[in-house]
Amino acid sequence: MLGVADNLLRILNAVFLVICIGLNSALLNTKTHNNSRINYCMFTCAYCLTTDSIYGIFANFFDILALPALCFCLDFLNFAFTFVAGTVLATGIRAHSCKSEHYVNSNKITQGFKNRCRESQALVAFFYFSMAIFLAKLIMSTINMIQNGAFTQHIGRRRRRNAAEIGVPSISQV
Secondary structure (H helix, E strand, O other): OOOHHHHHHHHHHHHHHHHHHHHHHHHHHOOOOOOHHHHHHHHHHHHHHHHHHHHHHHHHHOHHHOOHHHHHHHHHHHHHHHHHHHHHHHHHHOOOOOOOHHHHHHOOOOOOOHHHHHHHHHHHHHHHHHHHHHHHHHHHHHHHHHHHOOOOOOOOOOOOOOOOOOOOOOHHHO
């Protein structure tokens, strides 16, 4: 079972990723020609939603899925994918004002529409919000893996040592 903070971050991130899917769908529906950056952003949304939210639901019910090493790997991949998607889209739109006609008409992502310009800027912001949550979860996974070990199934709780493991031996050990 995952910790409370981890589950709350997963819920918040699921909301951000659903918003990203909506914005990305709007960009895909109003396109005049294909853009691989927008397609990669949609892949990132779907991948992160699957490996974060749906995996989180299963990890809460099946303890074998809640291994710290697996959580760390998935959080790292999600962090990397959202960072790359946000950065790729940000370099593609070049962060100019959407009021500039020359910018809107010459950009391959905005494709001459001010609404696409605003949607793409909002999509970049939500990708970076999601990336920040994945970074926080990555730090939490790292701390959990250091404290509990990479392959233990006690997520969110420190491994406690009983009296027989530390200190002076008991009479039964003598």
